[in-house]
Amino acid sequence: xxxxxxxxxxxxxxxxxxxxxxxxxxxxxxxxxxxxxxxxxxxxxxxxxxxxxxxxxxxxxxxxxxxxxxxxxxxxxxxxxxxxxxxxxxxxxxxxxxxxxxxxxxxxxxxxxxxxxxxxxxxxxxxxxxxxxxxxxxxxxxxxxxxxxxxxxxxxxx
Amino acid sequence: xxxxxxxxxxxxxxxxxxxxxxxxxxxxxxxxxxxxxxxxxxxxxxxxxxxxxxxxxxxxxxxxxxxxxxxxxxxxxxxxxxxxxxxxxxxxxxxxxxxxxxxxxxxxxxxxxxxxxxxxxxxxxxxxxxxxxxxxxxxxxxxxxxxxxxxxxxxxxx
Numbered sequence: 001x002x003x004x005x006x007x008x009x010x011x012x013x014x015x016x017x018x019x020x021x022x023x024x025x026x027x028x029x030x031x032x033x034x035x036x037x038x039x040x041x042x043x044x045x046x047x048x049x050x051x052x053x054x055x056x057x058x059x060x061x062x063x064x065x066x067x068x069x070x071x072x073x074x075x076x077x078x079x080x081x082x083x084x085x086x087x088x089x090x091x092x093x094x095x096x097x098x099x100x101x102x103x104x105x106x107x108x109x110x111x112x113x114x115x116x117x118x119x120x121x122x123x124x125x126x127x128x129x130x131x132x133x134x135x136x137x138x139x140x141x142x143x144x145x146x147x148x149x150x151x152x153x154x155x156x157x158x
Numbered sequence: 159x160x161x162x163x164x165x166x167x168x169x170x171x172x173x174x175x176x177x178x179x180x181x182x183x184x185x186x187x188x189x190x191x192x193x194x195x196x197x198x199x200x201x202x203x204x205x206x207x208x209x210x211x212x213x214x215x216x217x218x219x220x221x222x223x224x225x226x227x228x229x230x231x232x233x234x235x236x237x238x239x240x241x242x243x244x245x246x247x248x249x250x251x252x253x254x255x256x257x258x259x260x261x262x263x264x265x266x267x268x269x270x271x272x273x274x275x276x277x278x279x280x281x282x283x284x285x286x287x288x289x290x291x292x293x294x295x296x297x298x299x300x301x302x303x304x305x306x307x308x309x310x311x312x313x314x315x316x
Contacts, residue, residue, distance in 0.1 A: 022250045058287070059252040090283055092305035094217040099285065101259055125248055127257065127285050129216070129303060145257045145287060147250035 026092055028138060030098040032128050038084045038104075042071055054141045059148060070142075081108035082119070084139070096140075104146075109139045114144075115153055122154045185249055187295060188256040188288050196242045196262075200229055205296075212299045217306060239266035240277070244286070254290045254298075262304075270315055280312045 015024040023031070036044035049067040055074075056063045064070045081139065103125045110118040125147040131140040181189070194202035208227040213232075214221045222228045236242065246260040261283045268276040284304040291298050 059255055059257070081208055088304075092283065094304075094306050097217055097303075098218070099305070101285065125250065125259075127259065127303070145255075145285070146251050146252070147248075147257070149250055 003039075024093055026093045026096055026098050026132060026134065029132055029134075030091070030093070030100065033130065033139065034086055034100070034128075037074075040078045040081070040084070040107055042075065045074070046071065050136070050138050053139045056141060057144045057146065059144065059146050066153075078111075081106060083107040087123075096132045096134050098130045098132070100130070102126070102128075110155075110158070115155065115158060118158065120155060120158050122151055122158075124148070124151045124154075173207065183250045183288060184254055184256050184315065188249070188251070188258065188291055190243055191288060192258070192286075193286055194272040195232075195247050196244055198232075198236045198239065199298055200233065203232070204229065205218065210289050211246075211297045214299060215219075215302045215304065217302065217304050235270075239264060245281070254292050256286070256288045256290070257270070258286045260284070260286075268313075270314070272281065273313065273316060278313060280305075282306070282309045282312075 032047075035041070036048065046067055051066045051069055053065060053067065053070060053130040054065050055070045064073050083105065084107075085105045086100070086102050087105060088100055090101045092099050103123045105121075105123045106120065107121045108158050110116060110120040113120055129141075129143040129145075131143075132138065133140050161195040191203075191206050193199070195205065202295060204225055206299070209226055211223045211225065211228060212221060212223050213228045222231050230258075241263065242265075243263045244260050245263060246258055248259040250257055261281045263279075264282045265277065265279045271278055282304055284302060287301040287303075289298040289301075290296070
C-alpha cells in the first residue's frame with residue numbers, strides 16, 4: 001500500500017515538474033506560492049498576501065486575516081522546522097481556484113506536537129485550496145483540510 | 159498510471175467497506191449520506207438537510223441553501239443518470255467535518271454535457287467536504303471541489 005502510494009507520488013511529482021511550462025497560469029502561480037510557503041520564504045510570501053487575504057484551516061477551524069496575522073501565525077507554526085514539503089498527488093483548477101491534493105511532509109522539533117526534545121518526521125495527507133486574484137496575483141483565500149488523525153497516529157509511534 | 163490508480167481505488171474501497179463498523183461515527187454518517195446522494199434517494203436525502211443546509215460547489219461557485227432548493231437542484235442535475243458512484247480514495251474527519259477524496263463516476267445521457275443523444279461515461283476527480291450537526295445528524299454544509307478540466311477532457315473524447 002505504502003509502496004504504491006510512494007510510486008504514485010514520485011510519478012505525479014515528476015510529471016508535474018516536467019510540464020510546469022504547460023500548466024495553466026493559475027497552477028504555476030500556486031506552485032510559486034507553495035514553494036515560498038514550504039521554504040518558509042516569508043519575504044516572497046508577503047507578496048502573495050494583502051490585508052484581505054484569508055488563511056483558513058477548515059478542519060481545525062482556525063482563521064487568520066491579513067498579511068501580518070498570517071505571517072505571524074506561520075512564523076510561529078514553522079519555527080525550527082528542518083524540512084517542510086508538499087508532495088502533490090493531484091492538482092487541478094477551475095479559473096482562479098486551484099485545488100492541491102497531496103501530503104505535507106514535516107521534519108522538525110517535536111515541541112509543538114507533544115514530543116519535546118525529539119525530532120519528529122510525519123507526512124500528513126491534506127487538501128489545499130487556493131483562490132487567487134489573478135489581476136494582483138494575491139491570495140484571496142488559502143484553505144486547508146488536514147488529516148489530523150493520521151498525524152496523531154504517526155506522532156504516537158515516534 | 160491508470161492501473162495503479164485503479165488498484166489503489168479497489169484496495170481503498172475494500173478496506174473502507176471491511177471496517178465500516180470501526181469508522182468514527184461522523185464517517186459512518188458521511189457514508190450513509192453519500193449513498194443516498196449517489197443513489198438519487200431523495201426520500202432519505204431530505205432527512206439530511208434542513209432549511210439552513212448549504213450545498214456549495216466551490217469550484218463552480220454555485221450555492222444552494224435549504225432542503226427545497228438543494229433537492230430541486232439535485233433532481234435536475236441527476237435527471238436520467240444511469241449510474242452515479244463515488245470511488246473513495248481517502249477519507250478523514252476532524253470532529254464533525256468529514257473530507258472525502260476520490261472520484262465521481264457518472265454514466266448517463268450526455269444532453270446536459272453538450273453530447274445530446276449519446277451516453278457518456280466519465281470519472282471526475284474531486285473532494286467532498288461534509289460538515290454535520292451531530293446532534294440532529296443534518297448537513298450544515300456540503301462543499302465540492304471538482305476537477306472540471308478532467309471532466310471536459312473525458313467528454314471531448316466521447
